[in-house]
Amino acid sequence: MSAERKSGSGDKGAGPALECRSVTVELPHRFGRKRIIEDISLQVRSGEFLTIVGPSGTGKTTLLRVMGGLTSPASGSVLVHGKELDGPPDNVVIVFQDYSNALLQWRTVAANVAFGIERTLDRTDIEQRVRDALALVGLEKNAEDHPWQLSGGMQQRVQIARALALRPDVMLMDEPFAALDAMTKASMQDELFRVRDRTGTSFVFITHDIEEAVYLGDRIAVLKGSPGRIDQVFEIGLPAPRDQLSTRQLPQFLEFRYAVHQAIGR
Amino acid sequence: MTHSRLWRQYFTVVAAALPPARGMLPLVVLLGAWQLSQTGNSPYFPPPSDWCNGLVLLEKSGRLYPALLATTMTMLLGLAVAVVIGVGVGLPIGVSPRFSRAVGPLLEFLRAIPPPAIVPVAILFMGYDERMKLTVVVIAAIWPILLNTSSAAEQIHPMLLDVAHSFRLSAVDRMRLIILPSVVPAILLGIRVALPLAIVVTLLVEILTSVEGIGALMIGAQRNFQSPQVYGLLVLIGLFGLFVNSVFAVFEAILLRRWPPKAQSENF
């Protein structure tokens, strides 16, 4: 597997793909508003894999939703390629944790993957993109199946394919592999690497699994406290390409794992 | 438990389960409009105020309470018998897969016959009396209870039966301590479905045969063109149904407070 990584080149410029500037989010809570996350400033570089970890309830999902334009910040701003957000931006896609509720169960896999592009592209382009996306996630044979006929891992791959068909600059993923068994999780992690290497997409990846965060991430942001704030950002200088067996045995891997655990637990 | 504590429990459960009161608006508006639009003496659409007068008249003639009592007693008694038979037959069916398979198609066939169709059969077999009315209610109410009981017994987690086995429980103890408690929620659900069924069948018999009850009063009023009484009795039946259902809902909630809440499926 080549280590070639398209980092921020091309027509998008060298700036960050996505940026949060002092983002604070408040949500209705009982009879008032509760501050979920506060003063979040974060940059997602092009082609980067940024993982976000933190204790439960610190607002990781909320942060992701703000980045995806589903929730508006009370103060601060979110910029995609330098432009401030006004609703969900069209080159950023969210992959949700509960895949069975996020897929259109009544459509075939192919129709699901086409969902984001069927209104904007013509027929031949749609078919091509669907085929490419399905090939990227290894589901070419299941194009005519329905999601409810597939396993959890496969359904999640359909959701990823749907996101990929859009050729997004940034993919926001909310604990996408939390409901999968260990072996499926491992192969899905490597699949993401393959996608990133071939498309140059940036990833923002929320997870509870610290080892997953270290394995996948170029950087790890630790969200802590109530309201949630960025506590630390780790630069993960592990060599690429990463491998499930050898990378996870490296002493640096263990050091990073220890450090992140410490950061969260403190 | 003291009386006041029981009432307090009743009201808390009822209040929590009730939809917001402003939802009564459409009904109130409808009745109000009806009342206001009726100036003349329309024999077909008497205003709601006349309904009350009609009911009062019935009460004064001494026929209202005996009828109400007759309907209620038939319904309750019929339900009780249906529970005994339904659970008594449903449990063995659910517990033994062989028995269940053998009896399956027969029960499916019998279930396909709508309860109201049984009424004329019962009339033919038993004549026009209270016993016949009771029999029909029992036959109608049995099905939801029997089916719910048997399916719940069938679905008892094999793990629980393993537990019974490993603690070497006798068959009686196993039934008493494990099987019966497991199916109680289903039995109650069956009763909840059977309740409106019992009311419908009771009324049907009374309307068809004029055996004593609210239905008989209603059809009698209709034959005498006493339209206010017909509408009044309709409202009475509605309130009666509402009251019975709410009492049972509270009873069920109190009884089931120790069971884990399960997603209740809507059964009609």
Place this chain on the structure above:
Amino acid sequence: MDERRFFAGINWPGTAVFVLVGLAWEVVIRSGLLEYEYLPAPSAIGLGLGQLAREGTLAPDIAHTLIAVAIGWTVAITVGISLGFLLGLSPTARRYSLASIEVLRPMPGVAFAPVGLLLFGFSLKTEMVVTILPVLWPVLVNTMGGVSGVHPRLYDVSRTFRLSRKDTILHVILPAVMPPIVVGARISLSLALVLTVVAEMVGNPEGLGYGIVREQQALRPDLMFAYIVTVGFIGIVLNAGMLALAETVFPSSRQLRGPQ
């Protein structure tokens, strides 16, 4: 004990029991072992059916009942689905009508029979009065529940992919709510049959319901049971037909076989 088992596998012990019971019934009555004036043997019921068909009374009765069911059910699902959508989409509308629905819903259809007779005498309209209101509820409640229960995730997905409001309703909400609506319509259909038969027993002297009562009063139990069996049979056909239709038009409803 569910449809799947009944239609799919070959249940030898079950069929055997069924056939044996039928045979025993036949033998017991024919041989005079059990003398019961009003209990006909299965063969007598079969002959009764044939007689009714030959006399030309069965077909018109079936037709009348089916027409009444069709009219009542169509009206009920039209109103039910429309109202259900309205109430499902608007929490405010729900707040202002839920209590009324909960009060009206338990009203037994048969209680409307005297009202129908009062207003319309012996006519099809009386059957409608008995049928329409109770049949409305299953489809209305299911539609309302289905529409208001569309998972918030689906709305998130629509917004993430920047769907217009029209596209959201057409491509996301409508397909998502079809299964519960279809289930509600199916339950309503079964209910419509039962209520129509009831209305014909106590209200309008026409159709299968009246047939049952008429033969009961004429002391012809064989014909009475023939009518009853016909009603049961039509019920099964209607239900199975609707199930098959729903699953061909909306294959996704296979996921939700609905309450039995």
